[in-house]
Amino acid sequence: MTTTTEQELLARVPTGLFIDGRWQDASDGATFAVHDPSTGAVLATVASANATDGVRALDAADGARASWAATPPRRRGELLRAAFDLLQERRDDFALLMTLEMGKPLAEASGEVTYGGEFLRWFAEEAVRIGGSYGTNPEGTGRTIVSHKPVGPAYLITPWNFPLAMATRKIAPALAAGCTVVVKPAELTPLTTLLFVDLLREVGVPDGVVNVVPTASAAAVSEPVIADPRLRKLSFTGSTPVGRTLLAQASQNVLRTSMELGGNAPFLVFADADLDEAVTGALAAKFRNTGQACTAANRFIVHQDVAEEFARKVTERVAAMPVGRGTEDGVAIGPLIDDRAVAKAERLVADAVSRGAVVRTGGHAVEGPGTFFEPTVLTDVQPGSEILRDEIFGPVLAISTFATDDEAVHAANDTEYGLVAYAFTEDPARGQRLMERLETGMLGLNTGVVSNASAPFGGVKQSGVGREGGAEGIAEYLETMYTLTPDPFRR
Numbered sequence: 001m002t003t004t005t006e007q008e009l010l011a012r013v014p015t016g017l018f019i020d021g022r023w024q025d026a027s028d029g030a031t032f033a034v035h036d037p038s039t040g041a042v043l044a045t046v047a048s049a050n051a052t053d054g055v056r057a058l059d060a061a062d063g064a065r066a067s068w069a070a071t072p073p074r075r076r077g078e079l080l081r082a083a084f085d086l087l088q089e090r091r092d093d094f095a096l097l098m099t100l101e102m103g104k105p106l107a108e109a110s111g112e113v114t115y116g117g118e119f120l121r122w123f124a125e126e127a128v129r130i131g132g133s134y135g136t137n138p139e140g141t142g143r144t145i146v147s148h149k150p151v152g153p154a155y156l157i158t159p160w161n162f163p164l165a166m167a168t169r170k171i172a173p174a175l176a177a178g179c180t181v182v183v184k185p186a187e188l189t190p191l192t193t194l195l196f197v198d199l200l201r202e203v204g205v206p207d208g209v210v211n212v213v214p215t216a217s218a219a220a221v222s223e224p225v226i227a228d229p230r231l232r233k234l235s236f237t238g239s240t241p242v243g244r245t246l247l248a249q250a251s252q253n254v255l256r257t258s259m260e261l262g263g264n265a266p267f268l269v270f271a272d273a274d275l276d277e278a279v280t281g282a283l284a285a286k287f288r289n290t291g292q293a294c295t296a297a298n299r300f301i302v303h304q305d306v307a308e309e310f311a312r313k314v315t316e317r318v319a320a321m322p323v324g325r326g327t328e329d330g331v332a333i334g335p336l337i338d339d340r341a342v343a344k345a346e347r348l349v350a351d352a353v354s355r356g357a358v359v360r361t362g363g364h365a366v367e368g369p370g371t372f373f374e375p376t377v378l379t380d381v382q383p384g385s386e387i388l389r390d391e392i393f394g395p396v397l398a399i400s401t402f403a404t405d406d407e408a409v410h411a412a413n414d415t416e417y418g419l420v421a422y423a424f425t426e427d428p429a430r431g432q433r434l435m436e437r438l439e440t441g442m443l444g445l446n447t448g449v450v451s452n453a454s455a456p457f458g459g460v461k462q463s464g465v466g467r468e469g470g471a472e473g474i475a476e477y478l479e480t481m482y483t484l485t486p487d488p489f490r491r
């Protein structure tokens with residue numbers, strides 16, 4: 001099932017735990033299998049950390065804490081930059097590995113190498129710009145000196161859908177800030193993180209600074225790490241329910257937390273939109289990663305005067321999208337990550353149809369091997385349909401309509417989530433009103449892609465707390481401290 005090139009790559013991927021600069025087995029010898037979702041084949045068998053291993057990884061991070069914090073920012077930045085450069089040299093390996101373990105089409109995996117790599121370059125540059133301030137208090141009696149210090153050892157939990165970018169988006173700012181880390185990659189896609197951490201070792205990141213604990217027992221490994229008083233920061237990307245559980249655990253030690261959680265993005269198309277651009281934006285916002293993105297457009301809310309034309313144009317494009325293994329030429333739609341994801345897409349489509357939605361194309365699971373679902377367009381989606389409330393996480397584009405701007409904004413905000421919204425309009429004033437009225441952390445105004453390493457990615461409401469990327473990204477790993485001293489001229 002796997003080609004020779006694929007086998008050669010898989011043979012080079014480390015499959016152990018990485019603790020204190022050394023690849024090793026789990027202390028009880030446990031392992032778990034990683035599968036190719038497009039075939040079901042086992043790609044690799046990976047060491048499965050237990051609770052003791054998790055705490056050993058934190059021991060290592062704590063041991064390296066002081067020396068890494070004292071490493072000159074320039075040196076920290078240069079190591080990240082070296083990692084960026086080596087990642088570019090090895091971009092084909094990383095792209096192929098992501099396609100194998102996660103299923104995304106190879107061209108998209110290559111795009112993720114670019115996007116994921118940018119966090120290394122961006123935070124290499126930010127490492128030397130950690131500022132502070134010196135000022136006179138309003139009374140004139142003293143001076144305030146504000147400084148920033150690394151928060152301390154951080155525990156980083158990542159999801160399966162962007163195996164490289166979600167790792168670099170956390171590891172790079174943490175290292176730039178001077179924090180050591182323990183990374184727990186998703187059990188469905190640990191291989192990319194393992195290969196990436198080996199690259200960090202190769203460029204010279206010191207022992208103990210980055211530790212990785214792949215595991216099939218995420219909760220059992222994480223609880224004692226989060227409860228350990230030496231841990232100072234928890235950064236999580238994943239679903240909102242797991243985020244809530246982790247926030248509760250983190251509250252015990254009043255940990256600093258960053259939570260990048262689920263989304264339910266509205267995609268608004270106004271009557272004055274350039275419909276061809278809106279269709280192109282819709283395809284990017286909906287079908288990137290086969291719909292398995294927190295930023296995926298979940299609800300297409302289209303003005304009634306252009307809804308039919310939009311539906312017709314988008315259906316034509318969607319019906320022509322080639323489905324297949326991500327390694328095949330021209331494939332636009334890869335597999336979903338597992339059977340449960342396929343069952344969810346089936347359930348959401350069936351519920352919408354039972355309430356009056358019309359299937360314009362697709363609508364069914366594809367027979368195996370592999371866990372594929374046809375790219376689908378639904379129109380006439382009725383209020384109350386589950387597909388408007390749940391994160392679809394699959395290639396289903398669901399269209400409902402609106403008549404007035406107030407109705408559109410109300411529908412867009414009618415969710416507990418607030419990660420990203422998209423809006424297509426040729427009227428700049430309307431665009432500006434949307435910026436003010438939409439409850440969202442990010443807005444794609446006449447674009448279907450918002451992610452960029454230089455921008456503060458993150459959500460409001462139950463989509464999360466904190467930001468990743470941009471100048472804000474490094475602040476998540478820094479403590480602010482001030483020193484007050486008397487006016488030196490009055491002493």
Ligand code: NAD
Nearest residue numbers: 158159160185186218219222238239242260261262263294
């Ligand atoms: P998930 O919540 O099931 O798992 C995420 C990670 O948490 C995995 O590493 C998993 O092993 C771990 N985990 C699960 N239960 C845990 C527990 N009790 N204790 C500790 N760790 C635990 O999410 P997923 O299915 O991997 O990812 C998809 C979700 O992630 C979607 O909801 C998506 O919107 C969200 N996501 C958000 C962003 C963002 O930036 N906001 C980015 C990507 C994905």
